[in-house]
Amino acid sequence: MAPREIPTGVHTKSVILGEIFLFLLLLALSALFSGAEAAYFSISKRGLTSDETGVVVSLLRKPKRLLITLLTGNTIVNTSMAILAALITADIAFRLNVNTAVLLGVETFVITVTILLLSEITPKILAIRNSSRFATKVSFPIRIFMIILYPIAVPLYGVTHFLSRLFRFKRETLFDSEDELVALADLGAESGSIEPEESEMIKSVFAYGDKAVREIMVPRIDVIGINTNATIDEAIIIIKESKLSKFPVYNGNLDTIDGILYAKDVLTHINDGSDGEPIAPLLREPYFVPESKQIASLLKEFQRRKDNVSIVVDEYGGTAGIVTVEDIVEEVVGEIQDEFDRETPMVISTGSNRWLVDARLSINDLEDELPVEFEEEREYDTLGGFFFSRFGDIPTVGTNVVLDNFRFHVKTMKGNRILKIEIFREETPNEER
Secondary structure, eight states: OOOOOOOTTOOOHHHHHHHHHHHHHHHHHHHHHHHHHHHHTTOOGGGOOHHHHHHHHHHHTSHHHHHHHHHHHHHHHHHHHHHHHHHHHHHHHHHHTOOHHHHHHHHHHHHHHHIIIIIIIHHHHHHHHTHHHHHHHTHHHHHHHHHHTHHHHHHHHHHHHHHHHHHTOOOOOSOSSHHHHHHHHHHHHHHTSSOHHHHHHHHHHHHHHTOBGGGTSEEGGGOOOEETTOBHHHHHHHHHHHOOSEEEEEESEEEEEEEEEEHHHHHTTTTTTOTTSBSGGGOBOOOEEETTSBHHHHHHHHHHHTOOEEEEEOTTSOEEEEEEHHHHHHHHHOOOOOTTOOOOOSEEEEETTEEEEETTSBHHHHHHHSSOOOOSSOSOOBHHHHHHHHHSSOOOTTOEEEETTEEEEEEEEETTEEEEEEEEEOSSOOOOO
């Protein structure tokens, strides 16, 4: 019996083997695209190491283009696999002399299960389990495909951009939260790609926006004011002694502020024969703000008013303190020392597990300096305020407060004001005494 003649279009065995090999290659590419999609869009920037950060973030800078590349590549690959599988099945059906339609039905089921298991579900599960490592490993081939598929991705990106504007979809963002950018700043500092001071500044920018004026102001007890009846020569003496540049001018007491006196306005009258003249004509209009005002909002007000100092008032309308532009800027860039400032540390180590602390130190700064934690819901901002809050009365020298295994001891006072507090770290927690 003569062998059947192979019709035109039916491939030889070597060609079929080549098609099977190509199918497996396409299956691997489909797994690559699926895994990359899952890895890049489930990745947590906090989970990145310093070596992985630059590679991954560079691709995520354009998330829409990345997503369109991955989806386009996966669609092309999966469509090619379906066509190739149908051709292989048709060849096999002829060679085995079976019904082509039946075998194509079986092929559709087998190929669907194969693609789901080997190029969709499994690679995505593996990629999500270790998204940062997977995303880093596949970054090079993904870059190549972003270049190859660029002619297709550009019009698709244009369509999606139009639809985003049409339906007002949320604009793409590289970072999901401030916390992730702060985490990347920490990683950048650890890897040396940015300076530690720059990392701290980035973190300070976010922290400063949430702070209220009361947290950074010069408190009333530290405010140096000038009586409204003072003369220019009296004001000059106060300026020289205090080495400050701006003074609230009060009538009777600090709750009645008549204006702000700038040192530069007074110093222009030195030796001009007006030493005995009153300072009233030199006063500038005071700007009052509530102590609850956000410092980011206050900075905008300063810019709008072309001003740089304001009087902070409490809920009863009394003077709580003063705040300047310098106080706000220092929250971002750190302490600014001018020619008159004397840098005195707020926390001084006096021995093993012993510190001498300025009572004006904020609780947040103290928690940064020492491994001590205060209650999150509190009505005080400074270490001195912590004492007044605990006792509800004016403490005295020698007063002790214990928090966990830290003992706080009032070291020095001036009148009713706490100046220095000594902190001891004890071996075991004690009760307050």
